[in-house]
Amino acid sequence: MTDTTIITFAQQKGGTGKTTLAIELACALRQTGRSIAIIDLDLQQTLSRWFALSTYNNNNDKITCIHSTIWQFHDHIQTLKDNGTDTIIVDTPPHQPQDTQSAIKASDLVLVPLLPSMFDIWSSEETFELISKERIPSRFIWNRVLTDSEIDTRFELPSSWSTLNTRVPNHIDFIQALSSGQSTQDMTTPSIAGQIMSKFSNEVLSLLVPEEMELSA
Ligand SMILES: Nc1ncnc2c1ncn2[C@@H]1O[C@H](COP(=O)(O)OP(=O)(O)O)[C@@H](O)[C@H]1O
Numbered sequence: 426m427t428d429t430t431i432i433t434f435a436q437q438k439g440g441t442g443k444t445t446l447a448i449e450l451a452c453a454l455r456q457t458g459r460s461i462a463i464i465d466l467d468l469q470q471t472l473s474r475w476f477a478l479s480t481y482n483n484n485n486d487k488i489t490c491i492h493s494t495i496w497q498f499h500d501h502i503q504t505l506k507d508n509g510t511d512t513i514i515v516d517t518p519p520h521q522p523q524d525t526q527s528a529i530k531a532s533d534l535v536l537v538p539l540l541p542s543m544f545d546i547w548s549s550e551e552t553f554e555l556i557s558k559e560r561i562p563s564r565f566i567w568n569r570v571l572t573d574s575e576i577d578t579r580f581e582l583p584s585s586w587s588t589l590n591t592r593v594p595n596h597i598d599f600i601q602a603l604s605s606g607q608s609t610q611d612m613t614t615p616s617i618a619g620q621i622m623s624k625f626s627n628e629v630l631s632l633l634v635p636e637e638m639e640l641s642a
């Protein structure tokens with residue numbers, strides 16, 4: 426692992442929460458004092474538009490965002506490394522296996538948002554194959570969960586798929602906060618969604634640097 430950590434959100438299926446969780450992770454990690462860069466590889470530029478709104482609202486110290494293409498991607502990564510960026514978070518597009526694979530290859534960890542439905546589990550097989558080919562550590566993360574018991578009883582994942590302990594609930598705060606260029610961390614009234622995002626970022630850190638687990642315990 427280099428000094429700069431690269432975390433990629435990948436999932437060939439659209440609408441599973443890649444962009445939402447990439448933003449949330451960036452904002453939660455910002456609270457730890459790290460310098461964060463987000464690379465938006467999606468032509469739709471959802472993340473870049475959130476960033477523009479966020480910057481307009483002055484919410485954005487310690488985060489930078491670059492909209493990139495796969496041809497510029499490695500140059501952008503190198504520039505960010507040269508600038509001493511602590512963590513790079515990459516948001517990838519759906520249905521673009523080649524772009525996604527290049528991003529996976531450059532990563533220390535790949536996170537795969539997964540919705541609780543058999544359709545989503547079936548569609549995730551392709552993403553897992555891309556990750557397995559590159560032998561990069563990965564974790565699935567359940568998103569838009571309605572009840573924990575549903576996950577525990579209804580869905581059995583292939584044994585080679587590892588999931589994070591953190592499960593992200595289906596919660597209006599994600600929609601409200603992100604629509605106004607914020608994250609659930611920035612909400613003025615304490616948000617259960619924000620607390621779960623802190624847990625999420627601590628779990629991610631613990632995977633990358635085991636000592637971090639003790640510091641954040
Ligand atoms: N945990 C959540 N609770 C409620 N809405 C969510 C949650 N995660 C994502 N969403 C919503 O689901 C939709 C798809 O999310 P998005 O992050 O754009 O997915 P992707 O980047 O994988 O296409 C968006 O409308 C987003 O606001």
Ligand SMILES: [Mg+2]
Pocket residue numbers: 443444445467471516517
């Ligand atoms: Mg997206």
